[in-house]
Amino acid sequence: MGFECYRIGDLLLDAGTQEVTRNGVAVPVPRLSFKLLLSLARHAPNVVSTEQLELEVWSGLVVDRGTVNKRVLLLRRALSDGKAGEQDPYIAVVRGSGYRLIVPVERVLPSSGEAVAEETGEPNWWQxxxxxxxxxxxxxxxxxxxxxxxxxxxxxxxxxxxxxxxxxxxxxxxxxxxxxxxxxxxxxxxxxxxxxxxxxxxxxxxxxxxxxxxxxxxx
Structure with a gap:
């Protein structure tokens, strides 16, 4: 069973190599910001609550809302294509609920970039x-x-x-x-x-x- 890979708008996220690329060019993303983007991609287009992010990004460690907001801000800056002053085209804040991706998201095959129609299997009992x-x-x-x-x-x-x-x-x-x-x-x-x-x-x-x-x- 291969690693997850998602196409997020014009970005490509590869969980196996832990890289984010845009048109083949690497986009530097800090480790926690990468985990945050991966969590949002997994649940897209649904809203991801702060509690769910604590579980998936911080491994269940309880963090304050300010820490989550700061991490979202850092992720936005990392994904920015240099057009300062424009509205963030990737992440939306749903007041009182959490965050969600507002660009098309699809799971693709690693390396090839081809879309995956549906999951090929379910996690086993141990997983x-x-x-x-x-x-x-x-x-x-x-x-x-x-x-x-x-x-x-x-x-x-x-x-x-x-x-x-x-x-x-x-x-x-x-x-x-x-x-x-x-x-x-x-x-x-x-x-x-x-x-x-x-x-x-x-x-x-x-x-x-x-x-x-x-x-x-x-x-």
Missing amino acids: RNAGFFRTVSYSLLGIVALLALYQGFQNADTDSITASPAGSAQALAPDAAVYSRTSIAVLPFVDLSDDGIHQYLGDGLAEEIINLLAGLEGL
Whole structure:
């Protein structure tokens, strides 16, 4: 299965070589701007929301709207053919919704530039659920990291008490454990799948981790 390639107006985007060309001449596009253009091409002519761009361009990292707007501006400048002052012929801002391409977009064969009539196949089961398995893997790694961090704090507290001189006020203070209590914040996990149908799993894992940590002494 080959890489994606799109004809966007007078531009040609090749996901395999990560290049954008106009009439055979390379158009320099920064990496994030390239991913943004690819995302817009995949969904053309539909509007792509800021949330969807966060998922596809920033790999699920939550960014503010100003960051997205700045990246769109940089992409517009990169695609500009030098005609300053004219309205951007490629990207439209749909207020309150997102962004979309306003030029004809068609998927073509890499290198040849010939249009593809329709998709030749569907992603397999592993590809469709890749985001699900990434979410589970990151969640398990997070649990292991939290438990290791907690164990480290416990060992540090034990060493501190053992090293204290017998009869010292610090060793005998009844509320010392209370004031040295460790706090850990557990944030919701992000579903990295394309359709977001596994978000419930991320929410459930976060809840389970909170319940697990709540039962540990010292937290």
